Amino acid sequence: MADATASAGYDRLAELKAFDDTKAGVKGLVDAGVTAVPRIFHHPPDPHHHAPSITHPDDAAADSSSIPVIDLRVASRAELVAQAPAEARRPYYTRDAARRVKYSSNYDLFQAPAASWRDTLFLEMAPDGPSPEEIPPACRDIVFEYTRQVQSLCGVLLGLLSEALGLHRGYLEHDAGCRDGLSVKAASETAGFFQVVNHGIPEAAMSAMLAALRRFNEAPAEARRPYYTRDTARRVKYSSNYDLFQAPAASWRDTLFLEMAPDGPSPEEIPPTCRDIVFEYTSQVQSLCSVLLGLLSEALGLHRGYLEHDAGCRDGLGVAAHYYPPCPEPHLTLGAAKHSDPTFLTVLLQDGVGGLQALLGGGRWVDVPPGALVVNVGDFLEIMSNGRLKSVEHRVVASATARVSVACFFKPYGPAASTRVYGPIVEGDDAETPRYRSFTAVEFLRSRLDGRPPLDRFRL
Ligand SMILES: O=C(O)CCC(=O)C(=O)O
Numbered sequence: 402m403a404d405a406t407a408s409a410g411y412d413r414l415a416e417l418k419a420f421d422d423t424k425a426g427v428k429g430l431v432d433a434g435v436t437a438v439p440r441i442f443h444h445p446p447d448p449h450h451h452a453p454s455i456t457h458p459d460d461a462a463a464d465s466s467s468i469p470v471i472d473l474r475v476a477s478r479a480e481l482v483a484q485a486p487a488e489a490r491r492p493y494y495t496r497d498a499a500r501r502v503k504y505s506s507n508y509d510l511f512q513a514p515a516a517s518w519r520d521t522l523f524l525e526m527a528p529d530g531p532s533p534e535e536i537p538p539a540c541r542d543i544v545f546e547y548t549r550q551v552q553s554l555c556g557v558l559l560g561l562l563s564e565a566l567g568l569h570r571g572y573l574e575h576d577a578g579c580r581d582g583l584s585v586k587a588a589s590e591t592a593g594f595f596q597v598v599n600h601g602i603p604e605a606a607m608s609a610m611l612a613a614l615r616r617f618n619e620a621p622a623e624a625r626r627p628y629y630t631r632d633t634a635r636r637v638k639y640s641s642n643y644d645l646f647q648a649p650a651a652s653w654r655d656t657l658f659l660e661m662a663p664d665g666p667s668p669e670e671i672p673p674t675c676r677d678i679v680f681e682y683t684s685q686v687q688s689l690c691s692v693l694l695g696l697l698s699e700a701l702g703l704h705r706g707y708l709e710h711d712a713g714c715r716d717g718l719g720v721a722a723h724y725y726p727p728c729p730e731p732h733l734t735l736g737a738a739k740h741s742d743p744t745f746l747t748v749l750l751q752d753g754v755g756g757l758q759a760l761l762g763g764g765r766w767v768d769v770p771p772g773a774l775v776v777n778v779g780d781f782l783e784i785m786s787n788g789r790l791k792s793v794e795h796r797v798v799a800s801a802t803a804r805v806s807v808a809c810f811f812k813p814y815g816p817a818a819s820t821r822v823y824g825p826i827v828e829g830d831d832a833e834t835p836r837y838r839s840f841t842a843v844e845f846l847r848s849r850l851d852g853r854p855p856l857d858r859f860r861l
């Protein structure tokens with residue numbers, strides 16, 4: 402891009418301004434019939450290579466470069482065990498320490514000064530796990546299935562989850578991991594970028610959200626123009642490239658950005674084409690976020706409500722609804738340049754077109770296929786987990802077909818963001834060494850402006 406800016410007779414800033422002043426976005430260029438990608442959108446060639454798509458599920462299991470898919474119904478079914486009638490639980494009630502499956506209230510009931518408000522099903526899973534018949538039927542299969550599902554999340558995460566489940570640290574990684582040939586290395590490099598299915602968000606809400614945003618973007622430019630703004634104080638902002646005047650190259654993308662929480666816009670501020678569905682979809686995603694933060698908290702050895710309540714990871718929600726118009730020369734530009742998200746967690750809905758790629762270990766771009774919600778850990782959670790969860794870099798390639806996606810960014814917000822200090826959660830006697838220094842969110846977001854990967858700046 403440096404050469405483009407410097408060459409004679411080319412005023413890049415003037416071209417950016419002219420484009421921005423149309424308030425019609427990249428879609429406006431396409432509607433005007435452009436057949437060549439304007440120079441402001443040219444991206445330099447990428448040094449990483451693109452690993453081909455994985456289409457066959459068997460290949461995906463065997464290929465270390467696939468993005469893990471987590472079935473959340475499995476995780477939540479484990480909670481059903483506690484809801485069975487007392488008669489079903491009673492046969493398992495025991496204080497016999499030799500049993501590998503023990504259900505009781507307060508293992509130290511006769512020793513502790515006060516009993517606690519808690520019942521526990523304890524499973525000694527290793528080195529010699531129980532036979533399936535020893536496990537209550539309500540959770541018999543789930544114990545094994547659950548371990549199989551979560552093992553694909555990542556080796557590092559699994560080690561931590563094992564501990565959270567009362568198993569030894571390597572159980573899921575080694576014992577269960579052997580079963581489907583998942584390599585620990587592959588898992589640890591994807592820690593933080595995965596897809597979820599059976600997450601509870603109705604198919605109808607997801608498709609209605611995508612359809613509404615397509616309608617907004619494909620309406621005549623006059624209908625979109627009133628929303629076009631770079632005023633950061635507005636809670637509903639439509640623009641092409643939020644960093645149009647800062648980034649070295651513009652991307653082939655328009656975005657409707659909605660600040661939804663803690664103080665969302667009034668319905669009238671939202672374009673009529675997507676007014677109702679935006680509220681419905683975001684409340685669904687907030688519920689999903691609670692489930693994910695609960696699982697991740699436990700995986701990190703924290704109490705279940707830690708990330709959501711103590712750390713406030715669910716409080717701030719920004720929704721970026723992207724529209725990637727059909728591109729006449731996709732090889733010259735990108736839908737979104739390589740980046741990691743400045744969030745705690747991002748939940749991404751994409752339509753069936755594809756184009757999202759994650760940068761995995763060894764510098765390979767790997768396709769993130771459509772069909773499941775994408776969840777990625779952002780920079781804040783990488784740092785708070787002291788690097789155990791990864792904020793994976795990703796990008797979107799341009800395509801000849803129009804694409805819609807909706808990124809829900811759970812992020813620090815407002816007053817809390819300016820005063821709250823974020824850093825690695827490393828407490829207790831056997832605390833590990835912090836690998837990042839602490840910072841406020843404002844400091845973090847400011848650091849992104851210099852173009853350097855923000856995580857590098859905070860690494861110790
Ligand atoms: O559109 C996509 O698939 C990804 C968008 C994205 O990475 C972002 O908004 O941060």
Ligand SMILES: [Fe+2]
Pocket residue numbers: 740741742795
């Ligand atoms: Fe992103």
